[in-house]
Amino acid sequence: MSTDNKNFIVEGKLADNERLKTESNFLRGTIAEDLKDDLTGAFVGDNFQLIRFHGMYQQDDRDIRAERAKQKLEPLQNVMLRARLPGGIITTDQWLAIDKFAEEKSIYGSIRLTTRQTFQFHGVLKPNVKPMHQMLNSVGMDSIATAGDVNRNVLCTSNPVESEVHQEAYEWAKKISEHLLPKTRAYAEIWLDEKKAESTEEPILGSTYLPRKFKTTVVIPPHNDIDVHANDLNFVAIAENGKLIGFNVLVGGGLAMTHGDTATFPRKADDFGFISLEHTLAVAAAVVSTQRDWGNRVNRKNAKTKYTLERVGVENFKAEVEKRSGAVFADSKPYEFTSRGDRIGWVEGIDGKHHLTLFIENGRILDFPGKTLKTGCAEIARIHPGDMRMTANQNLIIAGVPTELKDKIESIAREHGLIADDVSPQRMDSMACVALPTCPLAMAEAERYLPNAVTEIEGLLAKHNLANESIIYRVTGCPNGCGRAMLAEVGLVGKGPGKYNFHLGGDRQGLRIPRMYKENISEQQIMQELDVLIGRWAKERNTDEAFGDFLIRAEVVKPVVDSAKDFHDESQVPA
Known part of the structure; x- marks a missing residue:
């Protein structure tokens, strides 16, 4: 630890997670012993938290929890696994x-595409946990460090069209991911039966790892499809003459907060400046x-990078990164974000190959009645010579399709409901986290609520003659931010069953945080409010003015300028 700037270290009794990491023997704990205990489907004690560093969360089906309790059974304990897949390419x-494993070994049978540009298995029972990791390893994948107090799956703009710049950026996403991974061999020892390492050192993460989770992205303007302001560290690709020359570095974004705690808030990332490519890994390590x-490490609710920047000052943090990396930030290069959604349908790349982006509502790939998404994706995979790319908006790209297979792949996609011509712009611009019944943190529905909510909003837009318009609409079941509602024009944050905090005023580019407009209101009240506001938008908007921009101009809410100072300021919502 640096001996300078001791005033920047928070003193006090450490959070219990710090004890847990200290005593874990570099993330091993007693997970291996727990696997042998067939009296419970759970991982117990510290292992409940430690398995997160191995990419898993322990969950149970909350829909049947009460019924199992009546039967004197423990909850149906299982794990959710999130794979490590830098840039989302598979x-x-x-x-x-993974299709075969989901079908045969998970309770729900689905593959879930996540907002972290990877996939999740849900409902894996304890006897199948080790075989799951061994299956991933057999095809060159793992789930190392996709959860816990580490740098998680590194996102990269899903843009196969400009293939040369995207390929360079993707390679950097992979390098950053590998560079920041834990060096402990705990994962390989426990899940892959490798011989125990004699010693472990963690030169970047340290022996007690990070104070809190850490998220990194590589983004290629003008597409902000990974939402830079939701992440601790972002590398904004700067290209000249079709070649990547370096990155602007943005630090300190994050969306999570805690209900009722005004010391927590969503925050945009700060622009530290430009670096050339050779400094990328050193700067990444220095920020981490x-x-x-x-x-x-005392208060986990204030442990994320965004709070560190607020506490120590952006310039002090930036100077320390320069000192540790040996790089000096130059002035940022100009760039602009103009969009962040996925381009659904076919596009042709500069290399003459074709790319099909499939809209997957909520990212849930499963065979539904009349809509056999999972079977269709598998059929495409059996004949497709290119790769598949998961997006941070929960969609799937069939990338690198040769001209002679284009019609065949489209035919399969249509046959299985993976292409539907009647999907509205509103549905494509809506997103939700998983929430109930599997997420233990969920306070309200999100994934299961979203489809019907979107149908209602479609009806409101049509009512006000705006059927071809859309609103960036996102729902998250709790304030942890997985659905990225705090970068939406309309963001709902779960407060209780059927109740949400109702936020308004983000923008389409993902550059403005919405403000809470109404607290703890029902689904019906939300739609009533939207009916009025969409009606006003229809009548009062400027030419092509987006919904969030209209709400700010019309002073329905005032913009969030400095989250630490004004996000919780109730006076910024006019009466």
Whole structure:
């Protein structure tokens, strides 16, 4: 730890997670012993938290929890696994392997595409947990560090069209992911039966890892499809003459907060400046290690990088990163974000190959009645010579399709409901986290609520002659931010069954945080409010003015300018 700037270290009794990590023997704990205990489907004690560093969360089906309790059974304990897949690219062989496992070994049978540009298995029972990791390893994948107090899956703009720049950016996403991974061999020892390492060192993450989770992205303007302001560290690709020359570095974004705690808030990332490519890994390590040393290990609610920047000052943090990396930030290069959604349908790349982006509502790939999405994706994977790419908006790209297979792949996609010509712009611009019944943190519905909610909004838009318009609409079941509602024009944050905090005023580019307009209101009240506001938008908008921009101009809410100072300021919502 740096001996300078001791005032930047929070003193006090450490959070219990710090004890847990200290005593874990570099994330091993007693997970291996727990696997042998067939008296419970759970991982117990510290292992409940430690398995997160291995990419898993322990969950149960909350829909049947009460019924099982009546039967004197423990909850149906299982794990959710999130794979590590930098940039979201997966081969067709890998896809077929995960399709088979989901079908045969998970309770729900689905593949879930997530807002972290990877996939999740839900409902894996304890006897299948180790075989799951061994299956992933057999096809060149893992789930190392996709959860826990580490750098998680590195996102990269899903843009196969400009293939040369995208390929360079994707390679950097992979390098950053590998560079920041834990060096402990705990994952390989426990799940792959490798021989135990004699010693472990963690030169970047440290022996007690990070104070809190850490998220990194590589983004290629003008597409902000990974939502830079939701992440601790972002590398904004700067290209000249079709070649990547370096990155603007943005630090300190994050969306999570805690209900009722005004010391927590969503925050946009700060632009530190431009670096050339050769400094990329050193700067990534320096940002992570500075947060490692200065982050709050006393109060986990204030442990994320965004709070460290607020506490120590952006310039102090930036200077420390320069000192540790040996790089000096230059002035940022100009760039602009003009969109962040996925381009659904076919596009042709500069290399003459074709790319089909499939809209997957809520990212849930499963065979539904009359809509056999999972079977269709597998059929495409069996004949497709290119790769498949998961997006941070929960959609799937069939990338690199040769001209001679284009019609065949489209035919399969249509046959299985993967292409539907009647999907509205509103449905494509809506997103939700998983929430109930599997997420233990969920306070309200999100994924299961979204489809009907979107149908209602479609009706409101049609009522006010705006059927071809859309609103960036997102629902998250709790304030942890997985659905990225705090970068939406309309963002709902779960407060209780059927109740949400109702936020308004984000923008279409993902550059403005919405403000809470109404607290703890029902689904019906939300639609009533939207009916009025959409009606006003229809009558009072400027030419092509987006909904969120209209709400700010019309002073329905005032913009969030400095989250630490004004996000919770109730006076910013006019009476």
